[in-house]
Amino acid sequence: MATLNNGYRASKPDLRRRPRLSETIIQSLLFLAGFLSIFTTIGIVYELGKEALLFFQTPEVNLLAFLTSTQWQPHINKFGILPLVNATLMTTAMAMLIAIPLGLGVAIYLSEYASTRVRNLLKPILEVLAGIPTIVYGYFALTFMTPLLRSIFGRDVVEIYNTASAGLVMGILILPLITSMTEDALNAVPHSLRAAAYGLGATKLEVAVKIVLPAAISGIAAAVIVGLSRAIGETMIVAVAAGAGPNFTLNPFKGAETMTGHIVRISGGDLSYDSIDYNSIFAIGLLLFFITLTLNILSQQIVRRFREVYE
Amino acid sequence: MNRKPVFQFKDNLASRNRSGLTWRLVFQASTIVGILALTALLFNILNQTFGYTAYEARVDPDSLALNGVSLEEQTKAQLIQVLQTRISSGAFNKLEKDKPFAERSRQEVYDLIYDRVVKYKAVAIWPLWDSLMRPAEIKQTVAQDFPTAKLGFVSWISADFLRRQQSSDPVLAGVRTALLGSLWTIAITILAAFPLGVGAAIYLEEYASDNWLNRLIRTNINNLAGVPSIIYGILGLAIFVRTLEKVTSGALFGFVDPTTANGRTILSAGLTLALLVLPLIIINAQEAIRAVPVSLRRASYGLGATKWQTVWAHVLPNALPGILTGAILAISRAIGETAPLVVIGASTYITFDPNSPFSKFTTLPIQIYQWTSRPQDEFRFLAAAAILVLLALLLSLNAVAVLLRNRFSRRW
Amino acid sequence: MAQPVSSNGKYVLEVKNLSVFYGDFEAVTNVNLNIERNKITAIIGPSGCGKSTLLRALNRMNELVPGTGVSGEVLFNGQNLYASHVDPVEVRYRIGMVFQKPNPFPKSIYENIAWGARIHGYKGNMDELVEFSLRQAALWEEVKDKLDQSGLALSGGQQQRLCIARALAVQPQVILMDEPASSLDPLATLKIEELMHELKKNYTIVIVTHNMQQAARASDYTAMMMLNGGETRSGTMIEFNQTSIIFTRPKDKRTEGYVTGRFG
Ligand SMILES: Nc1ncnc2c1ncn2[C@@H]1O[C@H](COP(=O)(O)OP(=O)(O)OP(=O)(O)O)[C@@H](O)[C@H]1O
Ligand SMILES: [Mg+2]
Numbered sequence: 001m002a003t004l005n006n007g008y009r010a011s012k013p014d015l016r017r018r019p020r021l022s023e024t025i026i027q028s029l030l031f032l033a034g035f036l037s038i039f040t041t042i043g044i045v046y047e048l049g050k051e052a053l054l055f056f057q058t059p060e061v062n063l064l065a066f067l068t069s070t071q072w073q074p075h076i077n078k079f080g081i082l083p084l085v086n087a088t089l090m091t092t093a094m095a096m097l098i099a100i101p102l103g104l105g106v107a108i109y110l111s112e113y114a115s116t117r118v119r120n121l122l123k124p125i126l127e128v129l130a131g132i133p134t135i136v137y138g139y140f141a142l143t144f145m146t147p148l149l150r151s152i153f154g155r156d157v158v159e160i161y162n163t164a165s166a167g168l169v170m171g172i173l174i175l176p177l178i179t180s181m182t183e184d185a186l187n188a189v190p191h192s193l194r195a196a197a198y199g200l201g202a203t204k205l206e207v208a209v210k211i212v213l214p215a216a217i218s219g220i221a222a223a224v225i226v227g228l229s230r231a232i233g234e235t236m237i238v239a240v241a242a243g244a245g246p247n248f249t250l251n252p253f254k255g256a257e258t259m260t261g262h263i264v265r266i267s268g269g270d271l272s273y274d275s276i277d278y279n280s281i282f283a284i285g286l287l288l289f290f291i292t293l294t295l296n297i298l299s300q301q302i303v304r305r306f307r308e309v310y311e
Numbered sequence: 312m313n314r315k316p317v318f319q320f321k322d323n324l325a326s327r328n329r330s331g332l333t334w335r336l337v338f339q340a341s342t343i344v345g346i347l348a349l350t351a352l353l354f355n356i357l358n359q360t361f362g363y364t365a366y367e368a369r370v371d372p373d374s375l376a377l378n379g380v381s382l383e384e385q386t387k388a389q390l391i392q393v394l395q396t397r398i399s400s401g402a403f404n405k406l407e408k409d410k411p412f413a414e415r416s417r418q419e420v421y422d423l424i425y426d427r428v429v430k431y432k433a434v435a436i437w438p439l440w441d442s443l444m445r446p447a448e449i450k451q452t453v454a455q456d457f458p459t460a461k462l463g464f465v466s467w468i469s470a471d472f473l474r475r476q477q478s479s480d481p482v483l484a485g486v487r488t489a490l491l492g493s494l495w496t497i498a499i500t501i502l503a504a505f506p507l508g509v510g511a512a513i514y515l516e517e518y519a520s521d522n523w524l525n526r527l528i529r530t531n532i533n534n535l536a537g538v539p540s541i542i543y544g545i546l547g548l549a550i551f552v553r554t555l556e557k558v559t560s561g562a563l564f565g566f567v568d569p570t571t572a573n574g575r576t577i578l579s580a581g582l583t584l585a586l587l588v589l590p591l592i593i594i595n596a597q598e599a600i601r602a603v604p605v606s607l608r609r610a611s612y613g614l615g616a617t618k619w620q621t622v623w624a625h626v627l628p629n630a631l632p633g634i635l636t637g638a639i640l641a642i643s644r645a646i647g648e649t650a651p652l653v654v655i656g657a658s659t660y661i662t663f664d665p666n667s668p669f670s671k672f673t674t675l676p677i678q679i680y681q682w683t684s685r686p687q688d689e690f691r692f693l694a695a696a697a698i699l700v701l702l703a704l705l706l707s708l709n710a711v712a713v714l715l716r717n718r719f720s721r722r723w
Numbered sequence: 724m725a726q727p728v729s730s731n732g733k734y735v736l737e738v739k740n741l742s743v744f745y746g747d748f749e750a751v752t753n754v755n756l757n758i759e760r761n762k763i764t765a766i767i768g769p770s771g772c773g774k775s776t777l778l779r780a781l782n783r784m785n786e787l788v789p790g791t792g793v794s795g796e797v798l799f800n801g802q803n804l805y806a807s808h809v810d811p812v813e814v815r816y817r818i819g820m821v822f823q824k825p826n827p828f829p830k831s832i833y834e835n836i837a838w839g840a841r842i843h844g845y846k847g848n849m850d851e852l853v854e855f856s857l858r859q860a861a862l863w864e865e866v867k868d869k870l871d872q873s874g875l876a877l878s879g880g881q882q883q884r885l886c887i888a889r890a891l892a893v894q895p896q897v898i899l900m901d902e903p904a905s906s907l908d909p910l911a912t913l914k915i916e917e918l919m920h921e922l923k924k925n926y927t928i929v930i931v932t933h934n935m936q937q938a939a940r941a942s943d944y945t946a947m948m949m950l951n952g953g954e955t956r957s958g959t960m961i962e963f964n965q966t967s968i969i970f971t972r973p974k975d976k977r978t979e980g981y982v983t984g985r986f987g
Contacts, residue, residue, distance in 0.1 A: 015802055015817070017810035026619050027518055033510030034519065037532045037593070040586055044542060047549035105341025113338060122342065129349050131640075131705065133647025135676045136352070136698050139683050143691055144355040172348045179345075205331035226537065233539020235650035236676075240683055260541050260650070267544070267654040273553060281654075285545040289538065296537035300530075521789060606826035610886070612787060614839035614893055615816025624838060625828060 048289060051282030058276055066283070072246035072262075074277060083248040084284065087163055087256035091238055092231040094167025094252065095174055099227055102171070103178030104220070110179070111186040112208040130176035138240030141169035146241060153253065161243030161255035170237050178227045185219025186212055222299040229295035233288060235260040259284050356702075359695035360467050362442040365453045365460040366482060369430040370397070382424065387417035390424060397428040422475065422483070431482040433689050434460050467696035476662045477678075481689035486697050488661055489678035492577065493646060493704070495665050496674055499581020500588065500645050505638055507585070508592030512634075515593070516600040517622050536590035544651030547583030552655050555579075561669030575656035578668040583651050588641040595637020599630040632716040639712035643705050649676035675701045732801065735760045735897055735927045736781060736818075741795035743773070743780045745788065750776045752957045753795070756946055758897070763919055763928045765938040765966065768948030769981065773958030774931040775823075777948070778899050781929065782818035783811040799897075816843060819895035823902040825882035827874030827889070832857075832866050835874045835885055839893040852892055860888035861918050880911025887918065891926075898922070900930040904937065916941045935982055938966065945969040947978045 056063055060077040069080020106126075110119055145165040150158045158164070189212050197211045213220070243255020244265050257265065263281045272278065375382050375397075377389050385393070391412055395403055406412070412420065425431065434457050437449055442464065453462045475485025511532075519525035556574035557563045559582070603626050611621040627634075657677040665672060675697060682694035736758035743751040751773040758764050766774045779785040780793055783804060797804040804814050828835050836853045845852060853870070857863040862884040866877070874885055883903055890898055900919075904912040912934075919928055919941055932938050938945055947962040947969060962975045973979045 015799070015804070015809045015813045017808055017813070020617060023617055023619050027514075030510045030514035030518060033507045034514040034525075034528050036507060037511065037528060037535055037590065040535060040546075040589070041531050043550060044538070044546050047546055048542075051549065102341045102344060105338045106345050109335075109338035109342050113335060114342075122346075125346060125349060129345070131643060131647075131709075132352070133649065133676055133701065133705075135647070135649040135679050135683075136356070136701070139679065139691075139694055139698060140352045140355055142683060143359065143695075144351060172345075172352075175345055175348070203327050203331045205334050206327070209334070229537055230539075233541065235539070235541045236680065239650070239653075240680065260539065263541055263545070264650055264653050267548065267656070282545060282549075285542055289542050292537060292539055292542075293534060296534050300533060604826075606822065606824060607828060609784065609787065609820075609822060610826045610828060610889075613782075613784060613815055613820035613822070614842070614889065615812055615814075615819075616839070616842055617812050620842050624842075629829060 044289060048282050048286040051279050052286045054274075055276065055279035055283040058279070060276065070248040074280065079280065081259075081284065081287070083246040084257060084259045084262050086248055086250075087238075087242065087246075088232055088258040088260070090163045090250070090252060090256070091167040091170055091234075091242060091258055092228065094164060095170035095231045095234075096224070096228060098168055098171025099174040099178050099231075100224060103175050103182055103223070103227070106175070106179045107182035107186060108208055108213070111183050112204065112212065126176040126179055129172075130180070134173060134234060134236040135240070137169050137173045138236040138238075140172075141165045141237055141241035145169050149253070158253040159243070159255050161241060162253045163238075163242050163256050163258075164252035166238045166240075166242035167252065169241065170231055170234055173234065173237065174227045174231055177230060178223050181223030181226060182216075182220050185216040185223065188219065189215045218302050218305060222302045225295050225299040225302070229292045229299070232295075233260060233292050235264055239264040259288055356695045356698050358438045358440050359692050360699055361439045362464070362692075363437045363446070363449050363462055364433050364465045365435040365457050365462045366431050366433045367457065367460045369432075370428050372425070372429050375424065375428065382421070387415075387420055390417065390420040394420065394424055394428065397424075402427070418474075426478065426480070426483055430480070432480070433482050436689060436692055467692045468699050472696055473700065476664075477660055477673075478662075481687070481693055484693055486675060486678055486700055488664060489673050489675045489697070490700065490704075491664050492672045492677075493674040495577045495668070495670070496580045496584065496652075496672060497642060497646055499578060499668060500584040501638075501642060503582055503585035504589050504592055504641070504645075508589050508638070508641075509596050509634055511589075511593045512596030512600055513622055513627075516597055517618065517626065532590045532593050536594060540587055540648055541650040541654060543583055543587040544654030546586065547579060547651060547655045551579035551582050559669070561667070566667070566669045573656075575658070575671065576669045577665055577672040579655055580652055580657070580672050580674070581668070583655055584645040584648060587648065587651060588645045591641035591644065592638050595641065596630070596634045599633025599637060600626060602633060603629045635715050636712050639708060639715075643708055646674075646705060646708070647676055647701065649680050652677055653680065675704070733757075733759060734798075735800060736929075737796075737798040738777075738781070739796040739798065741777070741780060741793060741797060743776050743785060744792045744794075745776075746790045749955060749957045751780070751948075752951065752955075752959045754960045756960060756963055758927060758929055759944065760927050761923055761925075762943040763923050763930060763941055764944040764946065765942035766929065766931045766946045766948060767933070767935070767938050767981070768958070769950070770933075771958070772948045772950050774948055775901050776958070777960075778901055778929065778931050779820075781897075781899055782820055783814045784820060786811055816893060817895050818897040818899060819890035819893060821883070821886050821890055821898060821900040821903045823905055825879055825886050825906065827877070827882050827885050829873065829875055831871045832874050832877070832885060833870040835889050836892045839889055843893055845893075856888040856892040857885075859891050859922065860884045861914065861921070862888055878911075880907045880914065883907060883911070883915065884918065887915075887922075891922075895926070897927045897929065900928065902931055902933060905933065912937070935970075935984070939970045942966045947973070947975070947981065949977055949981070 055061055056066070061079050066079055066081055068082065069078060070082045071078040071080045072083050110122060114122065142165070145168055146158070146160060146162065149162070149165055193211055193215060194207050197207045202211070238258045238261040242258060242261055244261070245255065245257055246262065247254065247256040249256055263284055266277050266281050372382050375393055377385055377393055380389065382390075382393070406423065415423075435453065442449065450462060453460055472485045473490065474487055475483060476487050477489075478484040515525065515529060519528070551559050552574040559574040559576050559579040560566070561576070561578075607625045607629065608621055611625050616624070652672075652674060658671045658673050659681060661671050661673055679694050679697045679701065682690040682697065734757040736756075738754050738756040738758075741751065741754045742749055754777060766777065768774055776785065781797060781804075785791045785793070793805060799814070799818065802809070828838065830838070833853055836856050837849050840849070840852055854863060854867075857866060862881060865881060866885075874882065877885060883906075887898075887903070904915045907915065916937060919930070922928060930942065943966055945964065945966040946960050948958050949961045950956055951959050962969065962973060962978045964973075969978060970982050973982065
């Protein structure tokens with residue numbers, strides 16, 4: 001057999017490392033791209049922290065009142081965050097009240113009951129729901145849910161802007177999120193476990209609720225926590241439908257401003273830098289950041305523990 | 312303790328099956344409620360996009376015919392003439408000063424006539440459902456209450472709606488500026504986030520060793536994906552709008568656009584959204600890269616390829632469909648984002664097309680938000696039409712994702 | 724510059740006191756082995772005794788698994804592959820590898836061959852090189868009309884010969900093969916064996932195999948590996964000799980048991 005005779009095959013190969021400049025440059029660039037995410041986090045903490053600090057340093061503000069006062073009225077120098085937190089909690093609670101039972105129901109139906117055909121039909125619908133921008137949900141809350149509530153409970157009971165409408169629609173928004181995460185968790189339960197229960201003569205419901213659900217419980221918990229974090233940070237629905245103006249009320253049919261709603265309203269106006277309003281959105285944002293961060297870390301922790309059990 | 316148990320069971324299968332059925336129905340009902348919610352949402356939007364509208368004109372457009380040539384058929388010069396005779400000379404001169412008529416297209420002048428002279432005004436609007444269910448009643452109402460008004464079945468979404476700029480008059484308002492703003496913004500977002508995101512994913516999957524720094528980067532990216540979008544808005548406000556104002560306003564590049572004296576520009580908006588979607592792009596790209604079989608990499612290294620040669624020639628091409636699909640999902644998210652853009656300061660009312668990254672901006676979701684929060688009902692109908700435009704945009708983007716994926720995966 | 728390079732020595736590869744680690748786990752202990760130029764050397768032994776690990780250590784492919792390490796030396800024409808100044812990329816360029824499962828790139832047959840040569844700056848006629856490599860791998864006749872088709876569209880045996888052709892196209896001195904025929908039928912296996920016989924005129928081949936007949940038929944030298952009986956369950960080489968000797972009168976009882984099928 002002939003060999004190619006072009007000197008291409010070195011007879012005395014030199015194995016020494018040669019500097020590969022382009023490789024080094026590319027690797028550094030890629031590292032920078034990866035490292036940028038750290039900068040983002042530092043940026044968030046630094047910027048929010050810096051301005052929040054300015055906020056707390058102004059003589060009108062004191063931390064104790066910030067955390068305990070039920071009045072947020074900047075024009076008379078009252079900066080109590082409770083009305084905002086309270087409204088956030090109310091909309092969030094309402095959303096979870098809708099999304100958890102419905103989400104579990106849909107997920108169990110999809111993973112344990114539905115035929116492949118039904119599943120193939122329903123999953124895209126869930127994806128569509130998940131892909132709709134939140135402002136559209138906000139519109140839905142204001143132009144559909146609010147009139148619906150008002151026609152059910154009476155126009156004098158339900159205000160045009162109210163936390164109930166925002167909360168309910170937020171529940172619909174979070175539904176696909178909780179459903180898909182729960183369904184993943186249910187699907188991750190080994191098939192052998194189901195087979196074992198069926199082998200003992202368990203009914204489908206017993207397998208689903210007493211075997212599969214408990215086995216997937218940490219995944220479901222993670223789903224709920226992620227949903228919770230999403231609800232707390234959700235902005236446009238409450239900005240459109242929950243009402244403007246901090247209002248400490250437990251009546252879901254009254255308007256009240258959430259933390260996110262407040263940030264949007266304040267910054268929507270022409271905000272001048274270094275005003276106390278400008279600084280206050282950073283303080284609220286910082287609080288929001290830590291709440292959601294804690295929830296996210298918690299859910300990741302739970303998922304990690306869950307993995308250790310099954311893999 | 313050695314007694315044999317008595318094997319006696321309650322015969323309860325019937326009741327167990329009953330409760331099984333009940334709960335099955337409950338699960339099915341949940342699903343149906345979910346579907347109903349989606350249906351209601353879509354119906355609600357369609358309901359407000361079409362329907363009867365009664366409108367009055369201050370000046371009947373038919374009366375504006377010039378020597379028997381109707382408004383639609385007039386040339387630009389004729390249109391200008393009509394305009395000049397119908398509005399005060401002061402107002403005409405102001406228009407000339409804003410933008411010389413020589414520079415305006417025929418269509419713009421035509422719009423101006425409707426805007427300044429005809430002045431259509433919707434006096435009553437009915438949603439689709441009412442329009443379909445009780446047209447007779449509607450006609451009667453109009454005849455009674457608005458004898459001078461014309462009744463027409465209108466589609467709020469139309470070619471004109473896409474072509475027209477903002478207007479304080481709902482009948483004349485359109486989404487052109489917002490649509491262009493969205494496209495500009497998203498272009499910046501893609502330019503910034505796609506290379507950075509894919510680069511970070513390559514780093515994490517192919518280069519990063521398992522040390523504390525890289526673990527920190529990984530955890531951090533997962534956490535960033537869960538940060539509420541409004542926080543990114545605050546970050547964007549502090550960094551892009553304020554700290555980097557010189558750059559984002561274009562002043563650094565000698566861009567002195569009098570209309571944008573600050574950093575609240577398309578560039579700031581695009582970069583803010585880029586930060587927002589970066590974690591999503593990274594996570595999706597990581598998954599796509601991870602799915603490339605190890606055997607391919609081995610084959611490549613076995614030939615004496617370097618890391619980058621391996622990544623560039625084998626890993627990336629094979630991960631590309633997955634990367635693109637993930638990126639498009641992330642971009643869809645960015646297109647629909649509203650809150651962070653409100654926070655960094657989207658403009659509430661602009662009537663000129665954005666023409667550089669340093670232009671003021673508004674986007675479709677912002678426009679929807681503004682129209683939704685107006686107290687007048689007419690704007691709700693505009694918002695619904697704008698929502699349809701937004702959803703269509705998202706839908707076509709997803710179609711592109713599917714096409715791209717098929718195209719790239721068909722290669723082998 | 725003046726590295727003492729003996730490219731004409733008898734041995735292409737000299738393995739000296741080589742141990743290979745996965746983290747703390749010592750998978751291969753203290754192997755000494757000389758690979759003769761233009762010969763086929765087979766590595767045999769029971770599953771898990773570290774054959775693949777040893778083979779991968781010969782062209783530094785093992786480094787792709789995070790946490791691996793080696794001690795000892797592997798001399799390639801007299802140069803230590805593990806010396807700090809040596810670039811693993813260069814090593815893999817000179818010492819090619821064929822894997823257990825055929826792994827063609829999801830590219831055309833032509834590109835599969837051409838890519839490796841191109842990254843190493845091959846300046847000759849590419850069509851010629853592709854044909855030459857495919858002929859060497861005894862695949863040319865079967866694929867010459869469909870060079871632009873995907874490499875994945877070939878049969879398993881053809882894919883494996885494509886992978887061999889791909890390795891040949893960068894003109895390595897040594898080709899390492901890890902059970903190259905284990906996923907193939909007997910006929911395809913025979914084809915690969917004939918091919919190796921052809922190839923050894925120009926290349927040195929090291930092959931890991933579970934197939935005793937294959938080792939006996941195809942190789943000139945055989946290295947027998949076995950787990951050392953100790954606590955650590957680490958693999959080592961217990962015997963190395965001409966194949967004919969290993970299979971007829973091995974010195975080690977364990978080798979005898981293994982090659983006659985009574986053990987392992
Ligand atoms: N990537 C790895 N990480 C950690 N341990 C490994 C890895 N690969 C192999 N090992 C371990 O090293 C030892 C030797 O493995 P190796 O694959 O070299 O055996 P082998 O002789 O090739 O076996 P087989 O004949 O089954 O292919 C085994 O105990 C194996 O578990
Ligand atoms: Mg092996």
